[in-house]
Amino acid sequence: MKGALRISRIAGIDIYLHWTFGLLIVGIFAFYVLHGVGVNAAMAGVLLVLAVFGCVVLHELGHALMARRFGVPTRDITLYPIGGVARLARIPEEPIQEFWIAIAGPAVNVLIATLLALVLWALGNSFDPEALVQPQGHFLTSLMWINLMLVGFNMLPAFPMDGGRVLRALLALHLNYVRATQIAASVGQVMAVFFGLLGLISFNPILLFIALFVYVGAQQEAQQAMFRALTQGIPVRQAMMTRFQVLHPDDSLAAAVEALLAGAEQDFPVVEDNQIVGVLTRKSLLRALAREGREGRVRDAMLPTCQPIEDTAMLEEAFLRMQETGCEAIPVVHNRQLVGLLTLENVGELMMISSALRRAEMGRGLGLQPSGKP
Numbered sequence: 001m002k003g004a005l006r007i008s009r010i011a012g013i014d015i016y017l018h019w020t021f022g023l024l025i026v027g028i029f030a031f032y033v034l035h036g037v038g039v040n041a042a043m044a045g046v047l048l049v050l051a052v053f054g055c056v057v058l059h060e061l062g063h064a065l066m067a068r069r070f071g072v073p074t075r076d077i078t079l080y081p082i083g084g085v086a087r088l089a090r091i092p093e094e095p096i097q098e099f100w101i102a103i104a105g106p107a108v109n110v111l112i113a114t115l116l117a118l119v120l121w122a123l124g125n126s127f128d129p130e131a132l133v134q135p136q137g138h139f140l141t142s143l144m145w146i147n148l149m150l151v152g153f154n155m156l157p158a159f160p161m162d163g164g165r166v167l168r169a170l171l172a173l174h175l176n177y178v179r180a181t182q183i184a185a186s187v188g189q190v191m192a193v194f195f196g197l198l199g200l201i202s203f204n205p206i207l208l209f210i211a212l213f214v215y216v217g218a219q220q221e222a223q224q225a226m227f228r229a230l231t232q233g234i235p236v237r238q239a240m241m242t243r244f245q246v247l248h249p250d251d252s253l254a255a256a257v258e259a260l261l262a263g264a265e266q267d268f269p270v271v272e273d274n275q276i277v278g279v280l281t282r283k284s285l286l287r288a289l290a291r292e293g294r295e296g297r298v299r300d301a302m303l304p305t306c307q308p309i310e311d312t313a314m315l316e317e318a319f320l321r322m323q324e325t326g327c328e329a330i331p332v333v334h335n336r337q338l339v340g341l342l343t344l345e346n347v348g349e350l351m352m353i354s355s356a357l358r359r360a361e362m363g364r365g366l367g368l369q370p371s372g373k374p
Contacts, residue, residue, distance in 0.1 A: 013064055013086075015057060016078040048139060052146050053079055055112055059105040059150070060086040063162075066104035070097045090320070095172035095180075102165035106154050109147045116144035158188030160217035181225035188218035236318050237311035239347055240332045240340030246271050247280055249299035256285055256298055267329035267343055270302045276331045276338060278302035283328070308333040311340065318342055 008015040056079065063086045064074035075087040092098045120127060120140055127141060155163040164184050171180035192215035199207030245259050247268045259268060266282040280302045288301030306327035309318050311334045322330060322344065332340035 010057075010061060011065060011068075013061070013074050014076040016076055018078055018080045044139065048142055048146075051139075051143055052150075053084075055109060055143070055147055055150070056084040058112065059108050059154075060084040062104040062108035063088075063101055066101045067092070070094075070101070072097075072101070090316075095169040095177075098172070099166055099169035102162045102169060105162050106151045109151045109154075113144050113147040113151070116140055116147070120144065156191065156214075157184070158191045158214045158218060159185055159221040161214075164188050164218070164221070178225050181222055185218040185222040185225075188214050188221075192218065234315045235311065236309060236313050236315055236332055236342055237334075237340065239315055239349075240311065240342045241265075241346060242340050244269065244341045246338070247298050247302075248272060249277060249297065249302065251298045252294065253285065253289055253292065253296040253298065253301060254294040256280060256301075257289070257294065260285065266345075267341060269331045269338060269341055270298055271338065276308050276333070278304040279306035279327065279329050279331065279341075281328050303327060306330050308338070309342070310334070315347065319347060 005017050006014050007017045057077065060077045064077065067074055067086075067088050070092055072092055073089045075089055077084055077086045088101075092101060117127070125141060126138065127144075128138075154161050155166070157163045157167040159165070159168075164187075167187065168180045168184040171183055175183070192211045194211075195207050195214065196211035199205070199211060244265055245263070245268055247256060247259065247270050249270055249272050256268065260266065260282065268280045269276055270278045270280055277299075280298055284301050284303055288296050292300065305325045306329065307325075308331040309321060311332050318330065322328070322342075329341055329343040331338055332342050
């Protein structure tokens with residue numbers, strides 16, 4: 001994964017640490033030192049953050065292991081300064097399954113907070129929330145309260161938090177998936193506006209950041225739901241390009257430029273000895289031209305990670321693979337023979353066509369007639 005370091009593998013799931021996490025640790029340490037609390041207190045603050053992110057890993061594993069129970073694998077878990085993300089291979093088909101997967105993460109934090117409370121009670125320690133500002137002397141108390149805060153924050157009924165997914169799952173028990181997502185996304189965006197106004201009034205940059213985070217997350221979730229609805233059940237062969245030019249790894253970049261300028265194609269499958277070895281995209285071609293000039297070779301510019309997909313595979317699976325590998329185009333095969341090329345542009349055009357056909361069907365269902373007809 002780009003920009004992330006694999007730090008562990010738990011229950012068969014890779015755990016990654018994004019590079020920006022290091023900035024968080026440095027920033028927290030500097031914050032404590034600059035405020036004159038001493039190096040020991042600064043170290044305690046850093047250790048508390050590391051412990052919190054350990055809890056975040058357990059939170060994400062709660063999602064992942066519950067998803068596994070329903071046959072949904074998890075690609076990986078990545079830790080960012082704002083939290084963790086468990087990337088599921090797909091969204092569960094049944095709303096009740098999504099409900100249990102979403103609720104499993106906060107349930108882990110509740111369990112952690114409960115165990116910490118029992119330890120504090122057994123030791124006779126304080127439960128005072130003021131411990132949050134003095135983690136050096138009240139480490140376990142601070143960790144307990146932070147876990148409870150994580151539960152409260154994650155259960156807000158707004159994407160991309162778990163509460164938004166819980167709300168969608170409950171709505172989807174009675175509505176179709178797209179409508180349920182749209183309602184949940186609208187609730188999240190209303191909350192984002194509220195947080196934004198509150199942040200402006202109180203001059204609180206954290207609330208403004210949360211507002212932006214929630215608003216964008218809700219918008220992306222609604223778009224993904226629409227994509228899923230428009231592409232569900234559609235095989236790759238219905239969206240692929242069937243007219244395309246093939247390049248050889250030893251072709252010059254000058255030949256690739258000629259192919260690019262000669263037609264409407266921007267991406268080319270690269271084939272050697274009847275084997276697909278990669279894809280040359282317009283972006284990779286331009287980068288190679290700037291680096292090596294027209295005398296360079298296609299093999300030095302192509303993307304070998306853009307491996308072929310069967311024409312019978314579902315479009316949603318192909319799109320997820322394109323996102324995962326960073327490929328804007330992937331070859332399509334039938335019985336190991338190259339039969340097409342799938343690009344993001346094809347997917348977008350298919351979505352527009354599907355959307356137009358759906359609007360036409362809705363119009364006929366309402367008894368509407370096209371303009372100009374009686």
